[in-house]
Amino acid sequence: MPGAHQHKLASLHDVELAAHAATGERPAFGELVRRHGSAVRGLLRRMGASGAEADDVAQDAFLAAFERVSEFRGEGTFAAWVKRIAARQYLRRLQRERKLAALAAETEAEDAVEPAPEGAAAGRIDLDEALKALGPAERLCITMCYGAGLSHAEAAEALNLPLGTVKSHVKRGLEKLRTRLAPPDGATAEGRRGNG
Amino acid sequence: MADDFERRLERLFSEAPYFSDAEVFATRVERRLDRGWTVRRLLIGSAGLAGGLIGASQLIMSNFLHRVGVASEDGVQVVSAGWKQVAPGANLLASLPLSAEGVWVAVALAVVATGFAVSRMIEEF
Numbered sequence: 001m002p003g004a005h006q007h008k009l010a011s012l013h014d015v016e017l018a019a020h021a022a023t024g025e026r027p028a029f030g031e032l033v034r035r036h037g038s039a040v041r042g043l044l045r046r047m048g049a050s051g052a053e054a055d056d057v058a059q060d061a062f063l064a065a066f067e068r069v070s071e072f073r074g075e076g077t078f079a080a081w082v083k084r085i086a087a088r089q090y091l092r093r094l095q096r097e098r099k100l101a102a103l104a105a106e107t108e109a110e111d112a113v114e115p116a117p118e119g120a121a122a123g124r125i126d127l128d129e130a131l132k133a134l135g136p137a138e139r140l141c142i143t144m145c146y147g148a149g150l151s152h153a154e155a156a157e158a159l160n161l162p163l164g165t166v167k168s169h170v171k172r173g174l175e176k177l178r179t180r181l182a183p184p185d186g187a188t189a190e191g192r193r194g195n196g
Numbered sequence: 197m198a199d200d201f202e203r204r205l206e207r208l209f210s211e212a213p214y215f216s217d218a219e220v221f222a223t224r225v226e227r228r229l230d231r232g233w234t235v236r237r238l239l240i241g242s243a244g245l246a247g248g249l250i251g252a253s254q255l256i257m258s259n260f261l262h263r264v265g266v267a268s269e270d271g272v273q274v275v276s277a278g279w280k281q282v283a284p285g286a287n288l289l290a291s292l293p294l295s296a297e298g299v300w301v302a303v304a305l306a307v308v309a310t311g312f313a314v315s316r317m318i319e320e321f
Contacts, residue, residue, distance in 0.1 A: 030226040039212035127208045147209040
């Protein structure tokens with residue numbers, strides 16, 4: 001009964017599903033794709049990929065993950081593991097298309113950086129909107145370090161940039177995001193009151 | 197060391213955005229997995245078959261069959277003689293197909309079996 005099998009898969013932990021997938025059980029891996037597909041697609045879009053490009057790379061990343069699923073031992077989360085694969089695949093794609101060097105050199109956002117909108121101060125702006133204020137290099141570095149969980153050194157190696165450059169992209173990116181994602185004063189005060 | 201804002205940023209990144217076509221995406225990946233698997237099985241099966249055919253042709257070229265035939269005829273004579281001593285009335289082995297066609301059929305079956313066995317083994321390990 002495929003329905004019952006699907007139901008059984010849905011109740012399994014990621015590590016168990018990965019173990020099943022490692023034996024070639026494709027429905028188990030399908031369940032992992034169902035659980036984490038959106039996270040991977042979202043990460044790639046946040047790195048600057050277009051919708052179609054992100055979906056393409058995400059599919060390739062999941063196929064690559066299936067090939068190597070026996071390497072996943074459950075030390076971290078499956079989502080983090082597959083996100084790292086996807087981030088590296090996206091960078092390789094940019095490299096193939098000779099876009100990586102140009103992107104890594106650009107420090108300003110494509111559109112002129114607008115001042116933080118009213119909503120930012122009120123904490124109503126979301127992460128995707130805030131990331132738009134970053135230059136391509138800052139966006140890549142921030143997303144790789146905070147979204148894909150790479151260290152600065154790993155990001156530098158993947159981006160083929162000096163470690164110092166990655167660190168300064170991250171620092172600048174963080175400053176911009178800090179302004180845009182700053183919690184509203186009222187909310188902070190309420191939060192403090194709520195915590196006693 | 198990560199400060200509060202950095203931890204908040206990590207949390208924001210870990211929240212997956214909503215995609216209305218999430219199921220379509222998963223189905224697409226599953227379909228590509230299935231397609232890749234089918235192609236792989238076909239390739240492995242073909243490789244097993246080709247290997248079996250090459251092996252069989254090598255056996256034929258080396259006049260192996262003739263030698264097997266002679267050896268089996270000798271063997272059958274020995275076994276028949278032995279059988280006649282045990283049960284003089286019965287001559288069951290005389291009815292066995294020991295012609296060249298029989299050997300060819302056996303070789304063909306062995307090739308197919310090798311192909312299946314190889315593909316099965318690769319699928320398992």
